[in-house]
Every structure is written in structure tokens, then in C-alpha cells.
Amino acid sequence: MKRRGFLGACAVVGGAVLLGSEQKPAAVLPKDIFSLIAGVQQHMFPEGSTLPSAGEFNATHFLQETVMHPLYDRDIRKFVIEGAEELQYREKQQFLTYDMVHRERALRAYEKTAYGSEWLDRVMLLSLEGLLSDPIYGGNIHESGWISLQTRGGEPRPVVRYAGK
Amino acid sequence: MSYDFDAVIVGSGAGGGTVAHQLCQAGYKVALLEKGRLIQRGEFSKDELAYCRRDVVTPRLFDEYHIIEEKVDGEWRETPTYESNWSFWNGNIVGGSSNLMSGMFHRMHPDDFRLLSRYGPIKGANIVDWPITYGEMEPYYALAERLIGISGKAQRHPFEPPRSTPDFPQPPTKENEVVKLFDGSCQALGIVPLVTPRAVLSQNQGDRNACYYSNFCGSYGCSSGAKSSSREALIRPALATGNLTLVSNAQVTRLTADGERVKSAEIVDTITGRKRYITARIFVVAAQAHESVRLLLNSANKAHPGGLGNSSGELGKNLIFSAGGSGQGVLKRQNLKGISFSDLMQRGLFVNRSVLDWYMLEKKKGDRHEKIEMKGGLVEFMFEHQNNISRAAKSRYSGEKLLWGKALGEKMKKSFTEGKNIRFEIFNDWLPTDDCHVSVSDTQKDRFGMPVGKLRIHAHSHDLEIASTIADSCEAILRKMGAEDVYSAVSPIPPQNLIAGGCRFGSDPKRSVLNKYCQSHDLPNLFVADASFMPTGGSVPYTWTIYANALRISEYMVGELKKSPQPFSKL
Numbered sequence: 171m172k173r174r175g176f177l178g179a180c181a182v183v184g185g186a187v188l189l190g191s192e193q194k195p196a197a198v199l200p201k202d203i204f205s206l207i208a209g210v211q212q213h214m215f216p217e218g219s220t221l222p223s224a225g226e227f228n229a230t231h232f233l234q235e236t237v238m239h240p241l242y243d244r245d246i247r248k249f250v251i252e253g254a255e256e257l258q259y260r261e262k263q264q265f266l267t268y269d270m271v272h273r274e275r276a277l278r279a280y281e282k283t284a285y286g287s288e289w290l291d292r293v294m295l296l297s298l299e300g301l302l303s304d305p306i307y308g309g310n311i312h313e314s315g316w317i318s319l320q321t322r323g324g325e326p327r328p329v330v331r332y333a334g335k
Numbered sequence: 336m337s338y339d340f341d342a343v344i345v346g347s348g349a350g351g352g353t354v355a356h357q358l359c360q361a362g363y364k365v366a367l368l369e370k371g372r373l374i375q376r377g378e379f380s381k382d383e384l385a386y387c388r389r390d391v392v393t394p395r396l397f398d399e400y401h402i403i404e405e406k407v408d409g410e411w412r413e414t415p416t417y418e419s420n421w422s423f424w425n426g427n428i429v430g431g432s433s434n435l436m437s438g439m440f441h442r443m444h445p446d447d448f449r450l451l452s453r454y455g456p457i458k459g460a461n462i463v464d465w466p467i468t469y470g471e472m473e474p475y476y477a478l479a480e481r482l483i484g485i486s487g488k489a490q491r492h493p494f495e496p497p498r499s500t501p502d503f504p505q506p507p508t509k510e511n512e513v514v515k516l517f518d519g520s521c522q523a524l525g526i527v528p529l530v531t532p533r534a535v536l537s538q539n540q541g542d543r544n545a546c547y548y549s550n551f552c553g554s555y556g557c558s559s560g561a562k563s564s565s566r567e568a569l570i571r572p573a574l575a576t577g578n579l580t581l582v583s584n585a586q587v588t589r590l591t592a593d594g595e596r597v598k599s600a601e602i603v604d605t606i607t608g609r610k611r612y613i614t615a616r617i618f619v620v621a622a623q624a625h626e627s628v629r630l631l632l633n634s635a636n637k638a639h640p641g642g643l644g645n646s647s648g649e650l651g652k653n654l655i656f657s658a659g660g661s662g663q664g665v666l667k668r669q670n671l672k673g674i675s676f677s678d679l680m681q682r683g684l685f686v687n688r689s690v691l692d693w694y695m696l697e698k699k700k701g702d703r704h705e706k707i708e709m710k711g712g713l714v715e716f717m718f719e720h721q722n723n724i725s726r727a728a729k730s731r732y733s734g735e736k737l738l739w740g741k742a743l744g745e746k747m748k749k750s751f752t753e754g755k756n757i758r759f760e761i762f763n764d765w766l767p768t769d770d771c772h773v774s775v776s777d778t779q780k781d782r783f784g785m786p787v788g789k790l791r792i793h794a795h796s797h798d799l800e801i802a803s804t805i806a807d808s809c810e811a812i813l814r815k816m817g818a819e820d821v822y823s824a825v826s827p828i829p830p831q832n833l834i835a836g837g838c839r840f841g842s843d844p845k846r847s848v849l850n851k852y853c854q855s856h857d858l859p860n861l862f863v864a865d866a867s868f869m870p871t872g873g874s875v876p877y878t879w880t881i882y883a884n885a886l887r888i889s890e891y892m893v894g895e896l897k898k899s900p901q902p903f904s905k906l
Contacts, residue, residue, distance in 0.1 A: 241395075294739070298731070301727070302723040302724045303724060316723065319727070323381060323723065324380075324381025324555070327380060333380070333386065
């Protein structure tokens with residue numbers, strides 16, 4: 171299975187991804203991308219669920235810090251950004267103005283494309299990492315993710331991110 | 336002639352660490368080279384994001400990768416691992432992947448040393464007997480128990496290999512109450528449950544503390560020193576002798592050699608890029624099977640055009656893995672019998688159970704009543720790994736639809752709080768074939784300028800047949816326990832952390848790379864001490880055998896080093 175097969179395969183606004191063309195990542199996501207991803211995560215992790223809401227576990231700030239970290243896979247970093255751009259394009263920049271019903275419809279329609287399905291899955295995995303990784307990474311605020319599932323991390327807990335690498 | 340060291344060892348895992356320990360204890364000066372960094376006991380944490388979801392103990396695949404060749408629609412297709420994200424690196428830190436093992440330890444059976452003569456040939460498989468017997472290896476299995484620390488309980492079973500000592504040096508680690516359910520279910524089915532020996536201390540030993548049942552063992556370094564890794568059990572004591580020079584962040588890119596012996600190791604500092612050479616009387620390669628082969632192939636020169644130690648043409652051939660499969664079921668609160676739900680859910684305690692009943696199998700020969708004996712395998716039972724993120728991720732789909740919102744929360748909560756998954760893993764022989772081997776790329780190089788390794792991977796159909804037979808019996812145990820949603824999967828995809836072969840040992844220099852002491856037939860001061868010496872792999876995880884064999888060949892090395900400053904004439 172070629173995991174990078176989806177990269178650039180069907181993105182309308184995304185350019186080709188060239189291996190070996192890595193540049194030092196910026197520290198933050200573009201503002202509009204950050205806002206769009208936040209909107210998607212709020213839909214995935216709304217208030218009133220068994221789980222903390224995206225805002226409660228700091229989902230988008232965690233995602234931003236994670237994908238912009240030099241250790242993070244450079245192709246997937248691009249994919250996260252380009253997938254958000256593609257959603258913006260599909261929804262004519264209106265996604266954040268939608269109510270819950272329309273957001274659901276837009277995301278499910280995006281999920282029906284191979285590219286959109288991969289992107290939504292990536293955002294979900296990054297969200298779950300934020301929900302359940304050690305709070306040292308900026309998510310799982312006050313261990314709210316662990317508490318919601320009656321679990322906890324292992325001991326000893328990390329005192330530095332990424333084992334100091 | 337003067338040398339920098341008596342011995343240079345490439346790789347600090349189970350094989351390299353053992354040889355370093357034994358040579359240092361005997362008074363020899365050793366340089367132990369490790370491409371990764373040193374993470375000490377007190378630095379390890381149970382950080383799932385770092386250790387299990389990012390490359391903090393392995394190289395980034397864009398920088399260093401392998402090319403995997405698999406047969407697709409009848410054609411061999413190459414995929415670099417930076418494409419597939421299927422990493423074949425396993426714990427590139429001081430102590431190697433032994434830091435991260437689960438430590439379920441088993442000796443190979445006497446028949447594993449004579450697979451060809453015991454069971455006969457199998458079409459398409461390059462099966463041979465080992466040049467040594469179980470009897471020759473047994474004293475070193477016993478020594479490894481004491482030296483590195485293996486806890487367990489000696490038990491009688493027709494397929495349990497014989498022991499020279501009455502019992503293990505330490506009692507078994509603590510067990511979850513689920514073993515009552517497991518043992519009862521096995522007995523009801525006429526199956527014998529066995530306590531799994533573990534390379535985990537149940538009691539303090541020296542400055543290593545007993546297991547504290549962290550609930551996160553496999554894939555993580557141990558914070559108490561209980562796990563019997565090469566770093567804890569061997570490298571630390573070796574450093575205490577004053578004879579060991581540990582060189583971390585050191586990628587060995589080439590061994591230089593003339594027609595008679597290996598001269599030096601070419602090393603690149605992975606941080607500074609500085610290159611240097613270290614000389615020694617002997618060189619021991621233990622970089623994990625596929626990487627040891629790669630180093631020897633990449634060390635080709637005029638005197639050794641096919642790579643060091645490759646006059647037979649066998650270097651890289653007959654790569655093997657551990658074949659098998661896995662399965663699981665869910666023990667749910669409402670169906671639990673015989674133990675309380677709170678006991679089942681108690682964190683940290685081990686399942687520690689294995690089944691050897693299917694190590695030898697029989698099947699009918701055609702329509703006749705005659706039966707054929709076949710080599711089977713071992714099964715380990717355990718709880719699903721308790722990593723929170725990976726467990727949660729399993730709940731994210733309903734069919735092909737991603738779940739989110741309340742539906743996701745409810746499914747995840749149920750999964751975490753209403754039951755516990757119990758799993759099994761089957762270990763059986765991965766038969767050596769012409770279609771499973773290591774070579775090096777003609778065109779692609781890693782960040783050190785070293786041609787990358789190419790792994791052609793193919794599983795023999797016999798391996799899948801054996802695993803499927805065993806999987807059916809394992810599912811029956813889980814169902815007897817009351818587990819729901821029981822399933823199993825047998826696959827030709829190998830576990831990349833259980834890799835061996837490629838530098839076969841044997842008596843015939845024309846058909847093997849190493850002699851019975853894992854010494855090159857061609858270059859007498861070259862040894863290989865990882866699992867690559869194994870011509871067949873047995874049906875158990877390899878690590879105890881790697882430790883034992885490294886102890887065995889270290890004894891030979893010490894003997895040779897004692898003989899003369901210029902030792903190692905060919906046998």
C-alpha cells in the first residue's frame with residue numbers, strides 16, 4: 171500500500187508534492203486553515219458528548235503544534251493543509267458559516283471522495299492524539315480525555331516532549 | 336601490530352551487548368558501536384505519542400529507509416519504506432530493540448535444530464539442519480536465565496525443551512485473575528496452559544528493581560530496570576569493568592578488509608558527520624539480520640567482490656521472519672464468569688500464558704490412515720496493548736463511515752469501560768526460500784551515502800497452512816472463556832521486529848556464510864552475533880536464542896583471543 175498515493179491525487183487546489191523538497195516548517199498554520207480545521211474538529215467533538223469537546227481538550231492548538239513540529243511527517247503536514255484548502259474550495263469558503271446540519275452534510279459529502287475520506291481520517295487521528303496523549307503536548311487539558319474514558323497514561327509520565335529528540 | 340581495541344562490535348542489541356559483556360568480563364578492550372543514542376533508565380517514560388507514534392527511537396524514513404519487494408499480481412514490485420511507512424528499523428538506541436521487547440521468552444525445541452532430518456524436505460523451502468544440537472546450546476540458555484534475568488516456572492510438557500537446572504532463577508511475574516478463566520477453559524478443552532517465561536524481573540536483582548507493573552511494557556523502555564534488555568543486563572555491567580568504550584550515534588558504513596582479515600570499521604558520527612576508522616583484532620557484526628547483511632554487502636572490495644564473507648554466494652539469502660498470525664476476542668462485563676469485572680480490569684498485571692500443545696502437528700496423508708508429522712508452533716496469550724490512542728482509534732469507524740460526535744463518544748466509552756480484549760499471537764516457522772532475501776540497491780543511498788537494503792519478502796504457503804490450523808484452536812479457547820467478537824487473521828506479511836537469517840551458519844563453506852561459531856568462513860576475525868546466523872528460526876520469538884548463542888560464541892572468541900595476538904586461523 172502506498173500511503174502517499176492520496177497526496178496530490180485528487181486535490182484541486184493542492185500542488186504536487188515533491189520528496190526531498192522539505193523546507194523548515196512555519197511555526198503556525200495559516201489563519202484560515204486553522205479556523206477551518208477548528209470548525210471540523212468542533213463538529214467531530216461537539217459539546218454534550220461523553221468526550222470533552224474540541225475546545226475543552228485544546229484540539230486545534232494541539233494539532234497545529236503537532237503537525238508543525240519538525241519530527242512530524244512533512245508529506246502529511248502538507249496534506250493536512252491542502253485537505254483543508256480543498257474543503258474550503260468545495261464549500262466555496264462558506265463552511266464556517268454553516269449550521270450543524272449543513273456541516274454534517276458537507277463533511278459526509280467530502281468523506282465520499284477518497285481524498286476527503288483520507289483527510290478526515292487524518293484530522294480524526296490527530297484529534298484522538300490530542301484527546302489522549304500526555305497533557306505535556308498541550309492537549310488532554312486537565313487529563314479530561316483520560317477521565318472521560320476512565321483511563322490514564324502510564325508511569326512515569328514524560329517530562330519532555332518527544333523523548334527530548 | 337597495534338590495534339585500537341581487541342574487539343569492535345557493531346550494534347548494541349541482544350547479540351552485540353552479550354558479546355561486549357563477555358569479552359569485557361574476560362579482560363578485553365571492546366568498542367561497542369551503536370547508530371542510535373543512549374537513553375538511560377531514568378529517562379524512559381510511557382509516552383505513547385513519542386515512543387509508539389513518532390520516530391524517536393528509529394531513523395526518519397526519509398533519511399534512512401529500506402526497499403521492500405513484494406509479489407503483486409505475479410510481478411515483483413519495489414516500494415521504499417518512506418512510501419509505505421512500513422519501517423524495518425527496530426529500536427535504534429543503546430541496547431537496541433531489546434529495550435522495547437515484551438520479553439516473552441522461550442527456548443527453541445531440540446527438533447528445531449534438526450528440522451530437515453526430523454521432518455524431511457518441503458518443496459520450495461531451503462530447510463537444513465543446524466550445525467549444532469540443542470544439547471550444545473542448552474548450557475547457554477541456562478546461563479542467559481541467570482545472567483540477564485528470566486523469570487518463570489519450570490513445567491512439564493511433552494514439547495517443553497529439557498533443562499539442566501531445576502527451575503528459573505526468579506518466580507513468574509504477577510498475573511491478572513483472568514488466568515483462572517484461561518486455565519479453566521484450556522483444561523476443559525484438554526489443552527495444557529503454561530506459564531510464560533519472561534525477560535522481566537519479578538524480584539530485585541543487583542541494582543535493577545523488580546517489575547512495577549506499569550501496564551505499558553512492550554514498545555517502551557523500562558523505568559525500573561526490570562526488563563532484561565541488553566542495556567540493563569549487559570552493557571551497564573560491561574561499562575563497570577572499565578574495559579568497554581560505548582560509542583553511540585555511530586553509523587558503521589563499511590568494514591575494510593584485505594584477503595586475510597578485517598582491518599577497520601569506517602564510522603560516521605550521525606550528529607557531526609565526521610568520519611573515522613577504528614581498528615581491532617576482531618570484528619563482531621550484530622546490527623540486526625538485514626542490516627548486518629547490508630553492511631557486509633556494502634563492504635565489498637577487490638578481495639571480496641561479493642561482499643565480506645560471501646565466497647559461498649549465500650550472504651543475504653534465506654532471510655526469515657516469524658510466521659504466524661493473531662486473533663482476539665472481547666471479555667465483556669455482562670458475560671464474565673468465574674472472576675470479577677474489577678479484577679479483569681486491574682491494570683498492569685500480566686496474562687503470562689502460552690500453549691505448546693501444537694508445537695508438533697499431525698495430518699492425514701491422503702485417503703490412508705497414515706499420518707504425517709509436521710512442525711507446528713507456539714501461541715502466546717496477552718491482553719491487547721493498553722495504549723490509549725491506538726485503542727481509541729479502533730472505535731473510529733462504523734463500517735466505512737467515520738464516526739464522530741456522540742456516536743464516537745459512546746462507542747469509545749463502551750470499548751474502554753465495558754470489556755477487555757484478550758489476544759493471541761502464533762509463532763511458527765517462516766520457511767527459508769529463494770524468494771526471501773536481502774540485497775542492496777544499485778541506485779538508492781541513505782543520508783550517509785550507503786546503498787540502502789532491499790528486502791524481498793515471500794511467505795511459503797506451508798507457513799500459512801500451519802498458522803491457520805493453530806488459529807482455529809486458539810479461537811476455541813477464547814470462546815470457551817466467554818469472549819465475544821472472536822476472530823483471527825493469518826497473513827503472509829511478516830512482523831518486521833522478528834527477523835533472522837541471511838548469514839546462515841553451517842559446516843560447509845560452500846553453502847553457508849559462517850561456521851558453527853558464527854565466524855566467517857572467509858575472514859577468521861569476522862563474527863556475526865545477531866539472529867542472522869539462523870538457518871531456520873524455530874517457532875518461538877528469537878531473543879533468548881540470540882542471547883544464548885552470543886554467550887556460546889563469546890566463549891569461543893575468548894579462547895581464540897587468548898591463544899595469540901594474531902589469532903583466528905581458519906577452522
